[in-house]
Amino acid sequence: MSMTQESMDEFLNRLASADPTPGGGSAAAIMGAAGAALVSMVCNVSIGKKGCEAAEPELRAVLAQSETLRRRLTVMVQDDVSAFDGLMAAYKLPKATDDDKARRAEAIQASLKRATQVPLDCARACGEVIALSRRAGEHGYQQVISDAGVGVSAAYAALRSAALNVFINAPALKDRTFAEQASGEIDQLLARAASESEAIYALVRGKLGG
Amino acid sequence: MSMTQESMDEFLNRLASADPTPGGGSAAAIMGAAGAALVSMVCNVSIGKKGCEAAEPELRAVLAQSETLRRRLTVMVQDDVSAFDGLMAAYKLPKATDDDKARRAEAIQASLKRATQVPLDCARACGEVIALSRRAGEHGYQQVISDAGVGVSAAYAALRSAALNVFINAPALKDRTFAEQASGEIDQLLARAASESEAIYALVRGKLGG
Numbered sequence: 001m002s003m004t005q006e007s008m009d010e011f012l013n014r015l016a017s018a019d020p021t022p023g024g025g026s027a028a029a030i031m032g033a034a035g036a037a038l039v040s041m042v043c044n045v046s047i048g049k050k051g052c053e054a055a056e057p058e059l060r061a062v063l064a065q066s067e068t069l070r071r072r073l074t075v076m077v078q079d080d081v082s083a084f085d086g087l088m089a090a091y092k093l094p095k096a097t098d099d100d101k102a103r104r105a106e107a108i109q110a111s112l113k114r115a116t117q118v119p120l121d122c123a124r125a126c127g128e129v130i131a132l133s134r135r136a137g138e139h140g141y142q143q144v145i146s147d148a149g150v151g152v153s154a155a156y157a158a159l160r161s162a163a164l165n166v167f168i169n170a171p172a173l174k175d176r177t178f179a180e181q182a183s184g185e186i187d188q189l190l191a192r193a194a195s196e197s198e199a200i201y202a203l204v205r206g207k208l209g210g
Numbered sequence: 211m212s213m214t215q216e217s218m219d220e221f222l223n224r225l226a227s228a229d230p231t232p233g234g235g236s237a238a239a240i241m242g243a244a245g246a247a248l249v250s251m252v253c254n255v256s257i258g259k260k261g262c263e264a265a266e267p268e269l270r271a272v273l274a275q276s277e278t279l280r281r282r283l284t285v286m287v288q289d290d291v292s293a294f295d296g297l298m299a300a301y302k303l304p305k306a307t308d309d310d311k312a313r314r315a316e317a318i319q320a321s322l323k324r325a326t327q328v329p330l331d332c333a334r335a336c337g338e339v340i341a342l343s344r345r346a347g348e349h350g351y352q353q354v355i356s357d358a359g360v361g362v363s364a365a366y367a368a369l370r371s372a373a374l375n376v377f378i379n380a381p382a383l384k385d386r387t388f389a390e391q392a393s394g395e396i397d398q399l400l401a402r403a404a405s406e407s408e409a410i411y412a413l414v415r416g417k418l419g420g
Contacts, residue, residue: 007217009284012243016250016280020353023251024360027244031364033222034237040226041233070226074219143230146378150234150371154241157367160411161360167418168356201370208377 025080025119028161029073032126035155036070038147039063039129039136046141055139062135069125069132073158076122080165083118087111112169116182119165123189126159130193134200142207149204156197163190235290235329238371239283242336245365246280248357249273249339249346256351265349272345279335279342283368286332290375293328297321322379326392329375333399336369340403344410352417359414366407373400 011030015022043063046052052059090107094100130152137148166186173179225232253273256262262269300317304310340362347358376396383389 008221008240008243008287011218012247012280012284015244016247016254016277018251018254020255023354024248024357027248027360027364030218031241031244031367033218034225034241037222037226038234038237041228044226044228045230067226070222074222077218144233146374147234149374150237153367153370154237157241157363160363164356164359164414164418167415171419204374205377208374209381 021081021084022077023080023084024161025084025122025165026077028119028126028158028165029076029080029122030158031154031161032122032129032158033070033073033077035126035129035133035151035153035158036066036073038151038154039066039132040070042136042140042144042148042151045144046139049141052139052141058135058139062132062139066129066132066136069129072125073122073129076118076125079118080122083111083115087115109174112173113175113178116166116169116173116179119162119169120182120186122162123159123166123186126155126162127189127193129155130159130196130200134196134203137200137204137207145204145207149201152197152200152204156193159189159193231291231294232287233290233294234371235294235332235375236287238329238336238368238375239286239290239332240368241364241371242332242339242368243280243283243287245336245339245343245361245363245368246276246283248361248364249276249342250280252346252350252354252358252361255354256349259351262349262351268345268349272342272349276339276342276346279339282335283332283339286328286335289328290332293321293325297325319384322383323385323388326376326379326383326389329372329379330392330396332372333369333376333396336365336372337399337403339365340369340406340410344406344413347410347414347417355414355417359411362407362410362414366403369399369403 015027040063043059047056047059090111093104093107095104133148133152133155137145140148163186166182170179170183225237250273253269257266257269300321303314303317305314343358343362343365347355350358373396376392380389380393
């Protein structure tokens with residue numbers, strides 16, 4: 001654990017620093033990946049346990065999906081940094097001539113689109129983690145059922161965090177069709193995740209007798 | 211970032227594994243620490259920025275507290291593992307004689323108390339991070355204000371996650387006074403955090419125009 005502890009400290013130091021990356025977008029992707037990892041843990045512990053035999057095919061299906069989502073979300077940690085860096089680079093392009101200005105404006109718009117798309121993809125993936133955490137909470141081994149509740153809480157926090165980055169970038173987009181589709185989808189994802197994550201948390205809490 | 215990426219992958223692999231630690235309790239402490247780190251980042255970026263001069267003493271005060279909380283929460287990642295290991299070790303003590311049984315029961319109760327106290331402390335610290343994220347969201351630089359919203363989401367998820375570990379361990383405690391105090395305090399922390407984190411998220415979202 002000490003190696004992990006050191007690496008954790010290093011990441012948190014970078015997060016806390018005045019350097020804008022890694023920032024909230026990366027933190028969102030990591031929380032989503034942690035949510036997926038906790039769903040995987042529930043499955044990994046439950047598979048082969050007495051009393052979980054009937055649920056084994058379901059747990060294996062959930063595990064395959066949670067591991068795919070974990071990989072996707074882990075990649076997004078870096079995607080968020082590069083989307084942010086791309087946007088900063090676009091703003092720094094020369095604007096001496098009209099030609100410069102046109103090129104710069106185009107680069108900014110392309111970067112803004114990417115900086116909207118990355119958190120939208122992150123939020124979608126987190127919505128899928130939430131759905132999986134319900135199945136893990138319903139079928140997982142009692143001893144690790146609380147981890148499904150931690151998983152859903154992490155994934156919901158991640159989705160809300162990713163949504164903030166859509167709210168930041170979508171208003172400045174000139175492509176209003178894309179911007180409004182993205183904002184509309186984020187609002188739907190947020191609303192669904194709010195009620196779903198409450199229900200899953202209550203399901204898990206009920207199983208704990210707390 | 212690649213070193214951080216590797217260490218992150220390593221932590222997530224350990225989280226996802228069939229090994230019960232690190233589990234939900236450690237994930238809770240890390241999310242809380244990430245929330246504190248994001249509050250620190252908002253302060254670190256804002257201090258010295260044009261327009262933030264008047265808020266500088268406030269931002270410095272918030273930063274000092276968020277860094278203290280980050281250190282406390284980082285230590286809890288390991289505390290949770292050792293509390294869990296202590297409980298597992300107590301359950302494995304010999305129970306051949308009446309003397310053995312009494313010693314084992316006592317060790318289990320002491321370990322359960324610690325396994326309730328650690329997540330209760332984690333939840334308290336997360337409640338403080340939530341309060342700080344409001345101050346960061348109110349006074350921070352506009353460009354990083356969304357990170358206060360990510361911070362509050364992370365800290366709230368951490369508090370809810372820690373609460374689950376109190377719900378697991380408190381019912382088995384023979385010291386009912388302690389158990390009921392812990393459960394009562396957790397319920398209060400959860401209720402306060404639910405409304406407070408919603409209000410802070412709305413405050414941040416409003417500032418983004420999203």
